[in-house]
Amino acid sequence: MEEYEELYRDQVSIINIPVDVPVRDLEAVLNKQLSGILYEDNNLRDGDKMMVRAVKQDDILLGLDSQAITYRIPLDLWIKYDLGISTVEANGQISLDFKTGFGVNTDWSIFTTTTLEGHQWQQKPRVKMGFVDLPVGFIADIVLRNSTRQISKAIDDLVREQFDLRKTVEEAWREMFQPALVSEEYNTWLTVNPQYIxxxxxxxxxxxxxxxxxxxxxxxxxxGERPDPKYIQPLPPLRISPVEAEDFTLHINAEISYDEAERLAKTQLVGETFSYGRRSVTIQDLEFFGKGSNIVVNTTLSGxxxxxxxxxxxxVFNPKKNTIDIEDLEYTLDTKNYLFRSAGWLMKSTIKNKIAENLNFLLDYNMKDMQAQFQEQLQDYELATGVVLNGNLEALDLRNAYLTVDGMVVDLALTGNVNVRVKGLNK
Incomplete structure (x- = not known):
């Protein structure tokens, strides 16, 4: 009779994933996106008597200041000014100093605020016509007031576009609910089942x-067979709290289904013939199920x-070999009594030992190969566009084993570390 004991329980695991964005990468994107003409006013009759064109002169260099990014944007200026009786043109060079503060909202969206911190003339625009000087201060006010608003908005839009954090996190969050094939040889599927992020x-x-x-x-x-994905919970609101360590220990319930166990055992045992004197039997079929904390093997014979x-x-868990062993494999009492009466010779054959050997082989799946498979998955794994995960799996150990209605659950413990790099940013 089948019966099961609820002995195992899920354990919450915490995966810490360091993420870093090199400022030089952001600098390269900013220079690529902010190029050519950054501000242009082609209307001489809009009240300021000027036409202005501001062109980026050189690369933007970024720096870090607390929770902000600082940078200087060098501009070449072309100015056309209406003197009333005629117009004049002039060229100049100015550098604008900006600071962009940033943070993350509870919905995982990034907010930025870009402000002008100051400016410096490298070459003041000056034109003399008789005793008339070009009003440099007035020109600076117009350029700063108009170009700053336009450039600041462009920078804020660019950062939000390049760092769509919510999209990246939500994509990774949904992916963690999907079973991932980590070993074709052992038909092994990993599901993270996130509870919070x-x-x-x-x-x-x-x-x-x-x-x-x-x-x-x-x-x-x-x-065994690919498990059905669990219900995908909505991305939870952001919670910000300090992280003490960058490594991880995962407690994983690894389920070996009875169907998969039977399939593997049958490849080794079905068709095997065992003889004792002039008598012999051949294994035709195998069936596994649980009885309390024990596993039962129903073996169908012919002959x-x-x-x-x-x-x-x-x-039982064998810590020395990191394996699951089947201890004390014996005929059930009913089987033993029946064989004593009608087929005692069968008990003297090697069939029991042969089955025990193959059960140990079945449950002692190659841990080194599985660790190698997990390690391979941790190399250059793209979580989202331009977001790459790398990691090192230091150990994979078996901790305990339990029987359930569907198969045997093994408590695995994985230790290691991972990190995520945002490279190339969005295209």
Whole structure:
């Protein structure tokens, strides 16, 4: 009879994912996007008596200042000024100093505020016609008032466009609910099952904008058919809190379904013939199920004996080998009593030992290969466009084993570290 004990429980795991954005990458994008004419006024009759064209003169250089990005934008100016009786043209050079403060809203969207911190003339525009000087102060006010508003908006729009944090996080959040095939050989599927996601305060140091995203989840691994994705919960509001460490320990419930166990065992055992004297039997089929904390193997035989025999054993964790062993695999009492009366010779054959060997092989799946598969998944894994995850898996250990209605659940513990780099930014 099948029966199961609810002995295992999910454990919440926390994955810490450091994220950094090199300022030089942001600088390259800013220079690419902000090029050529940054401000232009072609109307001589709009009240200021001037036409102005401001062209970026050289590369923008970025710096970091607390929770802000600082930069200087050098501009070449062309000016046409209406003197009343005639117009004059002049050229000049000015550098504008900006600061962009930034933060993250509770809906994971980035907000920025760009302000003009100051300006410096490299070459003042000056034209003399008799005793008339070009009014440099007036020109500076017009250029600053108009170009600053236009350039600041362009910078804020650019940062929000390049750093669509909500889109990136939401894409990664939804992906964590989808089973990912991490081992074709063992037909192994990993689902992170996130429960919450947050981040640490943003820091700006050593030429990088850095934070750590942390995910609280209940990861699971299933060996067998691809599991159905769980209900995708909406992206939770942002919670900002400090992160103490950058490594992780994942507690994963790895499920080996009875169907998969049977499939693998059958490839080794079905068709095997066992002889004792002139008597012999051939294994025709295998079925696994649980009884309390034990696993039952229903073996269908044909030959001198036609029918089923039942063996029962206890799955235990072997810390020395990092494996699951089936201890004390024996015929059930009913099977033993029946064979004593009608087929005692079968108990003297090697069939029980052969089944035990293959059950150990089945449950002792190659941990080194599985660790290599996980490690491969942690190399240059693109979470979203331009957002790449890399990591190192230091250990993968078995902690315990339980039986459920669907199969055997193994408590796996993975330790290691990961980091995310935003490279190339959005195109």
């Amino acid at each position: 947050g981040m640490s305060p943003v820091s700006t140091e050593r030429g990088r904008i850095a934070t750590t995203i942390y995910v609280e989840g209940k990861p699971s691994v299933k060996i 001198t004996y036609n029918g089923s025999i039942y063996l029962v054993g206890r799955p």
